[in-house]
Amino acid sequence: MRILLAPDSFKEAASAEAIAQAMARGIKRGNPQAECWLMPLSDGGEGLTHALVHATGGTLHDVETVDAVGRPIIAQFGFLGNKHTSCTAVVELASASGLERVSPADRNALVASTFGTGLLIRAAIDAGADRIVLGLGGSATTDGGTGLAHAFGFRFLDAHDSDIPLGGGALVDLARIDDSRVSDSIKNVPIVLACDVTNPLTGPEGAAHVFAPQKGATATQVELLDQGLANLARAIMQYNGRDIEHTPGAGAAGGTGGGMLGLFNATVKPGIELVLNLAHGREACAWADVVITGEGSIDSQTPYGKVPSGIAKLAQSQGKPTIAIGGTVTRDPHTVEALNKAGIIATFGIAPGPADLTTLIANTERNVEITCAAIASTLRITAATSPCESA
Structure with a gap:
């Protein structure tokens, strides 16, 4: 399985590059055979x-x-x-x-x-x-x-x-x-x-x-x-x-x-759009089977010009699904619907459980790694049991 890792930074916690590296470590834990393309992104702000x-x-x-x-x-x-x-x-x-x-x-x-x-x-x-x-x-x-x-x-x-x-x-x-x-x-x-x-x-x-x-x-x-x-x-x-x-x-x-x-x-x-063009995002999406993206907060702003929706729309145009992770993730029905329309099929919060904000920020990269390991394991099981694989 080929996975494109294309996150934004998690504001005040970790850079986009550090998040992409943590994602890759998690993917390899969950599926050692997976191939990863790291493409840290920005919507024009920090990073x-x-x-x-x-x-x-x-x-x-x-x-x-x-x-x-x-x-x-x-x-x-x-x-x-x-x-x-x-x-x-x-x-x-x-x-x-x-x-x-x-x-x-x-x-x-x-x-x-x-x-x-x-x-x-x-x-x-x-x-x-x-x-x-x-x-x-x-x-x-x-x-x-x-x-x-x-x-x-x-x-x-x-x-x-x-x-x-x-x-x-x-x-x-x-x-x-x-x-x-x-x-x-x-x-x-x-x-x-x-x-x-x-x-x-x-x-x-x-x-x-x-x-x-x-x-x-x-x-x-x-x-x-x-x-x-x-x-x-x-x-x-x-x-x-x-x-x-x-x-x-x-x-x-x-x-x-x-x-x-x-x-x-x-x-x-x-x-x-500018970043994806300069970073050859179209070629990266064409290569991948699935895209994993993320930012600090998956919220009502995410569907509108932010990194997760931008890369998801590009992936969707090529028939590739996108999964998004975040430090916090909204469950507001209208936002979830907008995310789905943008091509994000699932969202995952990285917080392992109740904790104060300082602790969560300090453990961001570790929690990203753990979350992506679980996602990779799920994708591997799904691929192994799909009709196409067993045929």
């Missing part, structure tokens, strides 16, 4: 760089940059392998400007900036990249990508032609955008935004109202940030005539999607 570098045989590169609140850190970008026609670099915004980089006590929704991500992309271009894949997800910021653009020389000026500070809180004072220090070659580099949300830039479903509270913003700060993003949209319209305020995906990563679409040569693609 995107490692997933694509792993899938294409690329390389990782360390860069000195800063986190969302300006502290020096080391972050990574990757170059794709497999002889891609362009020199494509992969950057995930979460690597430098991610929420997990900043402890709750240090989070500041008004000053958090994507400047560090801009430094990371500049380093990739300086190293030879002529195309960027930027994963939008897991950000600590609501600055509309202005910090990122500032790293390339864009200036964001107030009514007195003074530079406004970094961070989304200052955008209410933005009067105009100056690009006199930005080279045309930088502005023309193709940037593909890997994004799994469709939120607009502003309004009740926009970046500030939906995502800023989890980044430490109070209700008052949410309103201020939303006003700032609307002001950014007006400034971009004045700068080059691009209308980004209501574009689906503009609200991703604290409005970075909108800023990138407004200021750079950027396009948006669903993260999981």
Whole structure:
């Protein structure tokens, strides 16, 4: 039996690559004869760089940059392998400007900036990249990508032609955008935004109202940030005539999607579709008899643009079944029905029994291994007793 192991990371517990390795160990315990293809995935958030570098045989590169609140850190970008026609670099915004980089006590929704991500992309271009894949997800910021653009020389000026500070809180004072220090070659580099949300830039479903509270913003700060993003949209319209305020995906990563679409040569693609294409997901599904995927929580969001549903739909198009595992698994009938329609025929929670969250997170890889061993044993028994096998 050939089994494709294609999980996302289990957030705050283990990377997609570590989960795939644990899955493989479990499969071999349950069925030593099984063949495994490990394809750790990402929907554009955390783990995107490692997933694509792993899938294409690329390389990782360390860069000195800063986190969302300006502290020096080391972050990574990757170059794709497999002889891609362009020199494509992969950057995930979460690597430098991610929420997990900043402890709750240090989070500041008004000053958090994507400047560090801009430094990371500049380093990739300086190293030879002529195309960027930027994963939008897991950000600590609501600055509309202005910090990122500032790293390339864009200036964001107030009514007195003074530079406004970094961070989304200052955008209410933005009067105009100056690009006199930005080279045309930088502005023309193709940037593909890997994004799994469709939120607009502003309004009740926009970046500030939906995502800023989890980044430490109070209700008052949410309103201020939303006003700032609307002001950014007006400034971009004045700068080059691009209308980004209501574009689906503009609200991703604290409005970075909108800023990138407004200021750079950027396009948006669903993260999981982009990853599956670059990682040769179609070929992997064609090879497999069954697919096992997973993420930290199999819930109402899973059927919509997440890794398990993305790989399941691709497998389903080739007549291959998909099984999903998760740290928690919903039994809500509507969600289960949506998962089934996406091609996920069964879901399994990895928790062995009642336990506190800290213990469950610490034992994630072990519990993944045990669960996959049981799944492999079941698949082996089913295959051995099927009419086709016995005929």
